[in-house]
Amino acid sequence: MYSTMAKKPLLEFTDRGIYCSQGKFYIDPWKPVxxxxxxxxxxxxxxxxxxxxLAHHLSREVLYYRLGEIQLQTVEYGxxxxxxxxxxxxxxxxxxxGSAQIRVEYKGEVWVVSGDYKTEDDGISTPFEPVQCHHFISECTFGMPVYTWKPQxxxxxxxxxWWRSNLHNGLATVLVxxxxxxxxxxxxxxxxxNGKVYTHGVIENTNEALRRNGVLLNPTERITQESIKEEVRKGIIIAPPSSxxxxxxxxxxxxxxxxxxxWMAIRGAKRRRAADRGFVLSDHADxxxxxxxxxATRCESVYLTHGYTATFARYLSGIGFDAHEVHTLYGGEEEEASLQPSPEERGLEAHEQDNRNANKEVLSFGEDLGEAGGTPS
Known part of the structure; x- marks a missing residue:
């Protein structure tokens, strides 16, 4: 495996986010820096x-749309x-x-912060590229064996x-x-x-931002008060969870x-949203x-930021990785929190129900990642 003898780690977790003291920058901080x-x-x-x-250039216009007139530097992959x-x-x-893994290197020590990722090529995002490193900071939103995706x-x-069936039965099609x-x-x-794709305003605002960034998207039509209901019902409507x-x-x-x-892999999630159909399509890795x-990173240490962190840390430790949970504020926007299954729906045993308490080696804010020490949980 990729290994290093460096004693002081390059990255640490603080109450503001993932911090590089040598570089004096944070990665995905949740408090102002x-x-x-x-x-x-x-x-x-x-x-x-x-x-x-600092972000990838394909995130530029969406970041401006969401955050306002920020001071933003953008770069290409690599x-x-x-x-x-x-x-x-x-x-x-x-x-x-525009999503990116952040590779950080100093004096031969290499860390990669993955953010969120998926390994299947979805036909619109730049496909995931493994990056070799000593230490890998990973999500595990769907870090349970029950979550195995079918090809998209x-x-x-x-x-x-389903859309064709709805048209045949005189039903409009709303896909969230x-x-x-x-x-x-x-x-x-x-x-x-069958023609047009109609969009909720929140989605069309995002589409417009991406188009300003040079992203080529299929044509869409924003639904407004002037939209003719009978025409909209003939197409397909793409709507956000908030609708x-x-x-x-x-x-x-x-x-x-x-x-x-x-989360549609768990039937209870579909019931809670009262959806007629649940399609198991995630932008996270299964x-x-x-x-x-x-x-593929050939790392020796893995730090798990959000998801089934305790369960997945134990599995990785069992196959030879130095795996740890870390506490962050990541997780929850793109996969609505209300859709997440209860412990009963996950099919876990009672001792698994409290995901965070199940693992005794949770790193606290500010703890030095390279000094976690001890036997991996």
């Missing part, structure tokens, strides 16, 4: 209030930026358009067949997915056999409502994707 490196534009990773931002002798470069994460071509075949990532993935992979159960959605009745999320991605 002077210098922030951002993995992607989802709100649990890109907060307002920092003095300076381009190197130096901060106080520390080398920073961005590599594709495959999560959403099968999911979209199901979606297209998060406004950044899921909505564009749906748009680019639908079989547009579920609102008067805005009800005006398209009668309709069939589908929800795209990895169980096999997480393992393959981590293995």
């Amino acid at each position: 002077d210098d922030a490196v951002i993995t992607h534009a989802h709100a649990d990773h890109a907060y307002v209030g920092h003095k300076h931002y 381009e190197t930026v130096m901060k106080n002798g520390v080398s920073i470069s961005l590599f594709p994460a495959g999560h959403v358009i 071509v099968q999911i979209f075949e199901d979606i297209n067949n 997915g998060y406004s950044l990532g899921k909505a564009q993935r749906i748009l680019q992979n639908l079989d547009l056999f 579920v159960g609102t008067p805005w959605m009800r005006k398209f009745q009668p309709y069939s409502f589908g929800y795209c999320s990895g 169980w096999d994707g997480l393992i393959s991605a981590i293995d």
Whole structure:
């Protein structure tokens, strides 16, 4: 395995975020800092209030749309930026358009902060690229064996067949997915056999920002007060999670409502959203994707930021990794918190129900990552 003898680690967790003291910058900080490196534009990773931002150039217009007139520097994948002798470069994460893994190197010590990622090529995001490192900071949103995704071509075949069935039965088709990532993935992979794609304003605002950034998306039409209901009902409507159960959605009745999320793998999640159809489509890696991605880094230490951290840390420790949980504020925007399954729906044993307490080796804020020590849990 890739290994290092460095005693002082390059990155640490603080109450503001992941910090590089040598470089004097933070990665995805959740409290205001002077210098922030951002993995992607989802709100649990890109907060307002920092003095300076660094991100991939395809995140530029969405960050401006979400955060306002920030001081923002953007770079291409593979381009190197130096901060106080520390080398920073961005590599594709495959999560959403513009998402990046952050590679940080100083005096031969290499860390990679993955942000959020998926390993399947979705046809719209730059595909995930493994980056070799000594230490890998990973999510594990779906870090349980029950979460194994089917190829997306099968999911979209199901979606297209459902749409055709709705048209045959005189029903409008409303498909719900998060406004950044899921909505564009749906748009680019639908079989547009029946004409127009109509969008909620929140999704169309994001589409417009991406188009300003040079991203080529299939045509869409914003739904407004002037939209003709009968025409909209003939197409397909892409809506954000916030629209579920609102008067805005009800005006398209009668309709069939589908929800795209990895949480749809658990039937209880579909019941809670009262969806007619649940499509298991996630912008996060599944169980096999997480393992393959981590293995490809050839790292010796893994730090798990959010998801099934205790369960996944124990599994990785069992196959030879030095695996740890760390406490962050990541997770929850693009996969609605209300969709997350209860412990009973996960099918876990009682001792697994409290995910965080199950592992005794949780690193506290400010604890030196390289000094976690002890036997991996």
